[in-house]
Amino acid sequence: MTATTLTLVCPSCQSINRVPAARLAAGPRCGSCHAPLFDGHPAEVDAAGFNRHVQHDQIPVLADLWAPWCGPCRAMAPTFVQAAVRLEPHFRLIKLNADNAPEILAKFGVRSIPTLLLFRNGAPIGQTAGAMPLEQILQWAQSHAGAPA
Numbered sequence: 096m097t098a099t100t101l102t103l104v105c106p107s108c109q110s111i112n113r114v115p116a117a118r119l120a121a122g123p124r125c126g127s128c129h130a131p132l133f134d135g136h137p138a139e140v141d142a143a144g145f146n147r148h149v150q151h152d153q154i155p156v157l158a159d160l161w162a163p164w165c166g167p168c169r170a171m172a173p174t175f176v177q178a179a180v181r182l183e184p185h186f187r188l189i190k191l192n193a194d195n196a197p198e199i200l201a202k203f204g205v206r207s208i209p210t211l212l213l214f215r216n217g218a219p220i221g222q223t224a225g226a227m228p229l230e231q232i233l234q235w236a237q238s239h240a241g242a243p244a
């Protein structure tokens with residue numbers, strides 16, 4: 096069996112960390128800023144942070160595209176936090192304010208929010224529009240990403 100190391104972007108300082116896969120669930124901290132790499136909350140990102148997580152995280156990245164004026168988005172926000180509690184550390188959950196990232200909406204053809212985008216190793220592997228209850232988010236993410244290692 097080979098020792099697998101995963102690169103993970105720190106949600107606090109955006110540094111790229113290398114974490115042994117076996118230590119993923121052991122509360123790993125960032126080597127630069129010492130913040131926990133997983134804290135049970137979606138990481139709030141801008142467009143640059145979005146791209147950095149998508150490109151460098153070697154775990155599936157689940158992104159919630161939302162906006163402050165969007166009622167269904169705000170209604171789903173607590174559910175997305177619960178999803179982070181359930182899916183970390185096998186997934187990285189991030190939140191992107193769609194108002195600040197029109198280029199990302201255009202790139203992925205996002206026409207309505209909330210939209211969830213799922214990536215693995217930089218490639219989009221799932222996209223769904225509309226608010227969903229927790230169990231549906233978990234089921235959707237896990238079925239598209241495959242079972243966690």
Ligand code: ZN
Pocket residue numbers: 105106107108109110125126127128129130
């Ligand atoms: Zn950090």
